[in-house]
Amino acid sequence: MTDGPERYAATGARLFDGQRWHEGTALLVERGAVTGLASERDLPRGMPSVALDGGLLVPGFVDLQVNGGGGIMLNDRQDVETIRTICAAHAPFGTTALLATLITDTPETTARAVEAGAAALTEGVPGLLGLHLEGPHLSLARKGAHDPRLIRPMTQADLAFLIGAKCGVPALYSTVARESVEPDQVKALAEAGIVVSIGHTDTTCDGATEMAEAGARAVTHLFNAMSQIGSREPGVAGAALDIGGLSAGLIADGVHVDPRTIALALRAKKGPGRIFLVTDAMATLGTEMTSFTLNGRTIHRRDGSLRLADGTLAGADLDMISAVRFMHRQIGLPLEEALRMASLYPAEVMGVSGRMGRLGSGTDASFVHLDDDLAVRGVWIKGEQVFG
Numbered sequence: 001m002t003d004g005p006e007r008y009a010a011t012g013a014r015l016f017d018g019q020r021w022h023e024g025t026a027l028l029v030e031r032g033a034v035t036g037l038a039s040e041r042d043l044p045r046g047m048p049s050v051a052l053d054g055g056l057l058v059p060g061f062v063d064l065q066v067n068g069g070g071g072i073m074l075n076d077r078q079d080v081e082t083i084r085t086i087c088a089a090h091a092p093f094g095t096t097a098l099l100a101t102l103i104t105d106t107p108e109t110t111a112r113a114v115e116a117g118a119a120a121l122t123e124g125v126p127g128l129l130g131l132h133l134e135g136p137h138l139s140l141a142r143k144g145a146h147d148p149r150l151i152r153p154m155t156q157a158d159l160a161f162l163i164g165a166k167c168g169v170p171a172l173y174s175t176v177a178r179e180s181v182e183p184d185q186v187k188a189l190a191e192a193g194i195v196v197s198i199g200h201t202d203t204t205c206d207g208a209t210e211m212a213e214a215g216a217r218a219v220t221h222l223f224n225a226m227s228q229i230g231s232r233e234p235g236v237a238g239a240a241l242d243i244g245g246l247s248a249g250l251i252a253d254g255v256h257v258d259p260r261t262i263a264l265a266l267r268a269k270k271g272p273g274r275i276f277l278v279t280d281a282m283a284t285l286g287t288e289m290t291s292f293t294l295n296g297r298t299i300h301r302r303d304g305s306l307r308l309a310d311g312t313l314a315g316a317d318l319d320m321i322s323a324v325r326f327m328h329r330q331i332g333l334p335l336e337e338a339l340r341m342a343s344l345y346p347a348e349v350m351g352v353s354g355r356m357g358r359l360g361s362g363t364d365a366s367f368v369h370l371d372d373d374l375a376v377r378g379v380w381i382k383g384e385q386v387f388g
């Protein structure tokens with residue numbers, strides 16, 4: 001992290017505040033927060049300036065599914081330094097807030113991950129928002145790359161553990177399947193403030209609706225590891241698009257979901273819930289690694305994807321700015337909407353859009369400087385430059 005002035009104006013770039021573009025406008029920063037926007041011709045007297053040479057200044061990206069980066073997975077080692085390494089690996093790609101994600105593992109490993117997450121938040125690790133526990137309460141039929149030996153139903157002890165974990169990790173996201181959880185358990189999690197996401201499940205549209213009515217607010221990696229839309233059964237994928245109260249994470253790499261299916265889903269999604277971008281990134285992000293292990297199984301990196309030996313997709317070889325470029329260039333979304341999918345919409349899912357996903361008075365001064373080709377030139381987290 002690069003130390004800089006506690007108070008400054010970021011100038012010289014076209015500014016996107018999360019809703020609209022501003023020309024000739026400076027971002028005013030003081031002690032890690034945005035204090036407002038001002039004309040570059042009318043800056044407060046004596047305010048230092050961080051001069052950006054053109055390009056775009058946009059809200060920092062918020063990634064709700066980050067399994068690893070910088071050569072390590074949270075499943076490999078559950079401590080503050082692992083989380084710090086993962087956050088630092090994602091920052092050069094524009095991610096200023098993320099949920100460190102634990103893939104299905106043992107109860108002991110899960111407990112250590114929660115302890116590490118709480119400690120990292122206490123230490124103020126730059127870029128850490130909270131934790132995403134993806135499993136172990138999933139469906140064997142839609143296990144994907146999750147170890148089937150570790151998948152199990154949720155017990156009352158598991159429920160109590162998750163609710164207790166919320167005390168140390170306020171931003172907590174849990175992916176569960178209808179096959180392994182009951183609606184009253186979903187209700188208890190939601191009432192405790194945990195974001196419950198439906199994923200790795202073969203349940204029906206009615207089953208997903210039951211979970212949404214109990215308090216589930218999201219769907220994990222839309223179209224992947226879930227029942228699909230059919231002529232007489234809409235499946236979880238159909239529920240994700242039809243239920244307005246559900247938002248849905250999307251891995252926009254052209255591998256996990258066909259671009260035409262993405263375009264159809266965007267047209268079909270009923271609000272107010274939104275489709276938002278996730279990377280589902282693994283240890284390989286930011287490295288030249290060609291393989292790594294998860295729960296004792298080798299995952300191979302080739303041709304823009306990560307797969308087990310049998311071809312099963314295992315996370316994604318993706319970073320957030322690449323997902324934004326994909327949505328803008330391949331899917332044809334206006335740039336501002338692609339940016340919102342990477343920032344504002346996931347912030348809304350986590351209930352933190354008052355300070356993330358936007359740039360305005362009172363928000364975190366977490367922002368990204370892009371050039372006109374959408375390459376990342378600089379990244380700031382709470383006012384401090386961490387890249388560029």
